[in-house]
Amino acid sequence: MVLPNLQIGESVESVVYWIDDYFGFLLDFFSNFVDILISGLRDALLFLPPLAFTVIAALLVYFLAKRKAALAIGTAVGFLVIDSMGLWGLSMETLALVLSSALIALAIGIPLGILAAKNEVVYHITKPVLDFMQTMPSFVYLIPAVIFFGLGNVPGLVATVVFAMPPTIRLTNLGIRQVPVELVEVSDAFGTTPMQKLMKVELPVAIPTIMAGVNQCIMLSLSMVVIAAMIGARGLGYQVLVGIQRVDIGQGFEAGLAIVIIAIVLDRLTQNLTPKK
């Protein structure tokens, strides 16, 4: 060894415990908030019986996604298959977790992306942080999440947000930076305020790219909820985990299939949300 042992692991550990000791009340507050968000969303999703939910979901998809009938029918069939496998409750639990994670990731990610596009300092700080977040094996996030929030849905959500946020920031930043320079000149030449420029020119022009980030964020959230089951997040991920532990092929496959169906519906829906040019 050229360098002596730098004790990086120990340092990170002590920082994590220090945060837990001194900011515990903040973490508890956040934990409660997230818990209410997830369970509220889950209860809302479970409020309707599966059949009614399926119909409403299909109609919603039809009207939101440019009236593509195939997409609506596919959604309905997929949801009915989930119900027939007896995985409805777990699927809604997972959907609630995914949507909450994505919502929080977007609520932080899009403004941060805008900031990074507007401010070189922010950009140069976020860039390495995002690289770090995306390349660090996602399992590693589980450890501090457990220390801060115990076991359950909340640490699952936090790990998911950390994992799913980077593409939102990157693509929002990219979308705004890619707005053609002459459109920015038009905006300036006609006397916009910075806020008008953002709202009337930059964001609308960047929307397709930003929506690609939203899509990525939701997809990554979904892939992370299975991993999050390792720290007690409930839903389909837990079902897969149990399948692995018991070498129960059938159970593992059914839960996996339900995840795939949800993934496809969410993916197609978000891809088709982008307004037509």
Next chain:
Amino acid sequence: MSKQEIFEKTNQTVGLYNVNFDVYDGETFVLMGLSGSGKSTLLRCLNRLISPTDGHILIDGDDIAAMNTEELRNVRRKKMTMVFQSFALLPHRTVIDNVAFGLEIQGVSKDERYASAEDAINKVGLKGHGESTTSSLSGGMQQRVGLARALATDPDVLLMDEAFSALDPLIRTEMQDELLALQDKMKKTIVFVSHDLDEALKLGDRIAIMKDGYIAQIGTPEEILTNPADDYVSEFVAGVDRAKILTADNVMKRPEPVVSINSELTVAVQLMKRHGISSIFVVNPDKVLQGIVLIDHAVAAMKQKKKIVDIMIKDFPKLQLDTPVKDIIPIVAESQYPLPVVDDANKLRGIIVRGSVLGALAMTDEEAEEKIEEVAQ
């Protein structure tokens, strides 16, 4: 120190230096030069899309270069708008919302801004296209939207950055004609950037020729063609040489319409109205030139039942078929009327207006040769 030396010493490029000019109210001022000459940079300094490091830019006595953000925004909103080479329409907006953009950001109510936008759309000949998406329009139509957008806020000054350069030649000519027609009515102050001599001569009341960030010459098209300030300008307007080669018969138009000296005055007035001209040449049955009648005189005289002979002007400049174009330029610049071209027997053979001379000078070499051959045959 040259631009190159400054770049080597400081790693900074000189954009513009020692540029001084006035643009008069209601004139079309063309900034012209090759790419890299600084003409677009200069245009962008006028509304401070690029801020000059030093100097003053005065509009109505206020220095744009010294304005704070708020004052500058006001100038951009009320006094100066811009038309871009690449059209630069907002792709997520319909035509009318693009045109209304300037008013929208000023907080004008929807009804009001749509009314103004509709006006501007009609002005540029796009009536009925308000609800179209911009991507469904051709290049020429897109630039009409760009022009309408710039007109909708009713600014005093229009900045046009190579506005027609991206259009194909036919459409470009059409747009130039329409800009001239619009300008006739609107009398805006226009600063027009172009790299095309033909376009500059056609549109410009005055032209500034730029090179390496400075202005080589400012003058009317005639001054620049006949009296280039330095070698660069004379090279640039190489068409000047043609002024010695081309003669009146190369550049004249067909002698139409003319009116016979025996006709009633009403015929002359009719002809002028139909052709949209303000004067007409009078010939006898052998096509020998007799004089010229002006529309104002004719209309006044009609009530007094006068004849053509009574009111026609006999004393005005005439050109011979072989008068060289370089001699025509000063005459045509001075003359209030079109110039008649006559042969040895004083028969009217053609008519020369200011535009046809300038157009001929801006011809390519091949076009000029063709013209010469045409006449020779």
